[in-house]
Amino acid sequence: MIQSKQTVLITGGGSGIGLALAQKFLENNNTVIITGRNFSKLEKVKKENPKIHIYQSDVTNDAEVRMLAEDIQQKFDGLDVLINNAGIMNLVDTGTESNDLQKQMEEIEINYNSPIRVLHYFLPLLKKSNNAVLVNVSSGLAYVPFAQAPVYSGTKSALHFWTLGIRPQLKPHGIKVIELLPPVVDTPLAHGADIAEDDNLKPMPPKKLADVFWKDYITGKEEITPGISKALKVMGRLAPKFIFKQLNKQAIPNK
């Protein structure tokens, strides 16, 4: 895998895993572009990482993603690495009628529909690259569902299956497809969902996740399973009921 002088786009790169990956690609002399909805957050990242390029762009907005692709083609003369990282996680109690339906639909839109949308608009750019890579950031929960976040788990397993399906389809076009399935990582997403406080799940620092990712990425590994995600993959196949019970001692979220 080519490690430097690539143009890399990371959706949702203004915090957490996306930002740690952005810094890793920057360290290795790549041109890095990050997106997000909150522009002041991106400006703060730009101040601390002057070489990074920032775009306010919502992955759920068709016109914004299309314009982003046009702009990147013009300003950067193409794209080599697309990282579908933007995502949210909601804890949901499905047995409660007062559930926010809109929030659940938004979660599907961001986590599953948007990687499909972003790839659609960037496909022509990737096809022109000699070293094209698509990285989809799903989750270890793609292997074993987390009951407190049922919609999230569904979107991540859907993203996992989509990734498996498109890998052989994109191969003849010279696009390598990689999936990163993180464990619990110490980010705003994990804190918002209260899971970073669970002693059994021991959140991984984002920088460590980026180090593990990079080690596997440069060897061209297709499915990257840091920390507990590797065990979730194996146990999800060997003892699915057991591992489901272990992960879901409390099915209803506290908040």
Ligand SMILES: NC(=O)c1ccc[n+]([C@@H]2O[C@H](COP(=O)([O-])OP(=O)(O)OC[C@H]3O[C@@H](n4cnc5c(N)ncnc54)[C@H](OP(=O)(O)O)[C@@H]3O)[C@@H](O)[C@H]2O)c1
């Ligand atoms: N942390 C974990 O434990 C964990 C575990 C497994 C997988 N993951 C996955 O890793 C990815 C990154 O999550 P993270 O933990 O690093 O959380 P995070 O720090 O909250 O990062 C998510 C980023 O996505 C951006 N985003 C959300 N909705 C967006 C939209 N509609 N358009 C553009 N950007 C959007 C957010 O920025 P704005 O709000 O400014 O848009 C934010 O910077 C997600 O796909 C998540 O599911 C995380």
